[in-house]
Amino acid sequence: MPQKVTWTQKKEDLYIKVNGHFDFNHCLKFLNRNPAECLHRVTTTQFWKVLPLTEQPVLIAAGAHPKGLLVKTLDGSLSPDKASEVIRYVIELFDLTRDLDPFYKQMEADPSLNRVVRSLRGLRLIGIPDLFEALCWSVIGQQINLNFAYNLKRRLVESTGSSLSWNGERYWTFPSPETVLQISDEDFKNWQFSRGKYVYIKGIAEAFVTGTLSKNSLVQMSMEDAYESLLSLKGIGPWSAHYVLMKCLGYSEAYPIQDVGLHNALKYQLNRDEKPSLSELEDLGKRWHPWQGYVTFYLWHTLIT
DNA sequence: CTCCAGGTCCATA
DNA sequence: TATGGACATGGA
Numbered sequence: 001m002p003q004k005v006t007w008t009q010k011k012e013d014l015y016i017k018v019n020g021h022f023d024f025n026h027c028l029k030f031l032n033r034n035p036a037e038c039l040h041r042v043t044t045t046q047f048w049k050v051l052p053l054t055e056q057p058v059l060i061a062a063g064a065h066p067k068g069l070l071v072k073t074l075d076g077s078l079s080p081d082k083a084s085e086v087i088r089y090v091i092e093l094f095d096l097t098r099d100l101d102p103f104y105k106q107m108e109a110d111p112s113l114n115r116v117v118r119s120l121r122g123l124r125l126i127g128i129p130d131l132f133e134a135l136c137w138s139v140i141g142q143q144i145n146l147n148f149a150y151n152l153k154r155r156l157v158e159s160t161g162s163s164l165s166w167n168g169e170r171y172w173t174f175p176s177p178e179t180v181l182q183i184s185d186e187d188f189k190n191w192q193f194s195r196g197k198y199v200y201i202k203g204i205a206e207a208f209v210t211g212t213l214s215k216n217s218l219v220q221m222s223m224e225d226a227y228e229s230l231l232s233l234k235g236i237g238p239w240s241a242h243y244v245l246m247k248c249l250g251y252s253e254a255y256p257i258q259d260v261g262l263h264n265a266l267k268y269q270l271n272r273d274e275k276p277s278l279s280e281l282e283d284l285g286k287r288w289h290p291w292q293g294y295v296t297f298y299l300w301h302t303l304i305t
Numbered sequence: 306c307t308c309c310a311g312g313t314c315c316a317t318a
Numbered sequence: 319t320a321t322g323g324a325c326a327t328g329g330a
Binding site: 313314315 | 323328
Binding site: 141142143144146147148149234235239256258259260300 | 314
């Protein structure tokens, strides 16, 4: 059962009350894990981002507040429609409707990972609410190290995305599918994308533009059907499909079993010399069901230096 | 120099 | 159905 989230508005401030476990600092640490991140900014106590809403982008600064989150919108007045869109986006971004009690109960019985999970209590799965962005990011991240991936994303976003300046800082949004389709292969090459990556990304953009693909249609399917739809896209394999199911479509049981980060984190946390085998990963996945995605995310968090 | 990074596709047998 | 190579680049 999803957990209830309530909120109140005072002028440009939105106070979101989170029921259940929530630790903003654990979330902030994950959001701050790479200095080359270009789609949001993290300061000591605040998370800053331009939200890509339907009418116009809105810059927010979010910080901890007793029992929840205080979201300040920083540019212009906040109509009721806009406010509820901001709320919806923030709820998805921080997975605020998830009831974590069953997850914690289940993991308490897990002798190997209960300490890790306990140490990150209140961490929620940080999502990528925008499906196009999530798909592109999964393609960009394939096979290469994360630092390089963040640089590729940054070159793409800072060359073709939109930006908004506030108080001397510039905030970017991910380019639209239409914009991505206009990018020349030459540009992608100069940004050091492999040919595979930009062909896949353009193909995905094409699927959005032609209406073959939309988040709206995927959320109405079963997880299995959504998985198959994602797999049918060139460049989206099992890892990417599961990545998108967990980061964008809200499936806590999505399980990117091929993920190298997951393998390494398990190796360390289980105190092994080798990475776990595929069959062991499958067994672990069965044990964690339906929280494979959450466990994976918690393990990713342990990799932050 | 070799191997590995948040994999995936394609050719070949 | 299964396996090998290519892909771009940087760091260990």
